[in-house]
């Protein structure tokens with residue numbers, strides 16, 4: 001079995017694959033202060049709880065957009081899994097032509113998502129990842145990574161609102177029934193959620209116009225995907241495990 005890590009700025013999602021089957025996955029918080037031993041113990045507990053054995057791990061694959069955590073996770077992999085991890089970055093085989101000015105600049109999670117989406121849904125396709133940031137990525141019919149857009153994430157946007165306006169409270173991110181609202185909390189929910197849906201649909205529509213061919217699938221992933229996808233006109237697939245799937249595919253291509 002293989003152990004894959006998707007390290008985001010808010011959460012680390014880790015999963016265990018046996019061949020193509022995802023046996024289990026977990027979401028733990030991203031903590032730059034945790035040491036390799038602390039992560040090792042956490043993973044040891046998750047494994048024990050689920051009846052898995054660390055010595056059955058054939059490979060560890062890591063995609064990270066949080067450089068300060070790389071050392072801890074790499075050391076953890078060596079010490080507790082006995083494996084030098086495969087790290088998504090320059091020098092590995094992705095099978096994807098990255099048409100960014102500087103391919104090294106693209107977040108590893110974006111490339112991993114693009115690989116999984118192209119493999120599952122074909123191209124041209126657009127991927128929207130609702131994480132700490134919201135990323136949009138375009139993949140051509142031939143499977144080239146064309147680039148995309150990066151917007152502030154929905155949670156950090158709403159946090160900025162209550163942190164900077166004295167009379168605005170912290171709110172729960174749920175959809176109000178109407179767009180015209182009659183109290184502060186609902187009004188904020190309306191502005192954030194419906195505003196965000198509008199932003200997403202607008203960017204996706206503009207991206208489609210800049211792309212060749214008909215984009216049949218717009219797939220979204222990330223912690224907050226269901227909330228926005230349920231209102232969006234352009235998103236037609238929610239795939240919460242897209243990044244993990246991409247990590248598995250990358251492992252297959254680098255075996």
Ligand SMILES: Nc1ncnc2c1ncn2[C@@H]1O[C@H](COP(=O)(O)OP(=O)(O)O)[C@@H](O)[C@H]1O
Nearest residue numbers: 008009010011012130131132133155222223224
């Ligand atoms: N299952 C969930 N339901 C609702 N919100 C979630 C869930 N998982 C994560 N979130 C929230 O979504 C945001 C983005 O999470 P995530 O996709 O894990 O981000 P990242 O990939 O940047 O670490 C975070 O603010 C997190 O609190």
Ligand SMILES: CC(C)(COP(=O)(O)O)[C@@H](O)C(=O)NCCC(=O)O
Nearest residue numbers: 008009065105106107131132133150
């Ligand atoms: C845009 C991101 C911050 C998204 O990260 P996340 O929200 O998943 O934590 C990450 O993909 C990143 O740091 N990218 C580097 C810049 C780029 O992709 O151009």
Ligand SMILES: [K+]
Nearest residue numbers: 008109129131
């Ligand atoms: K992510």
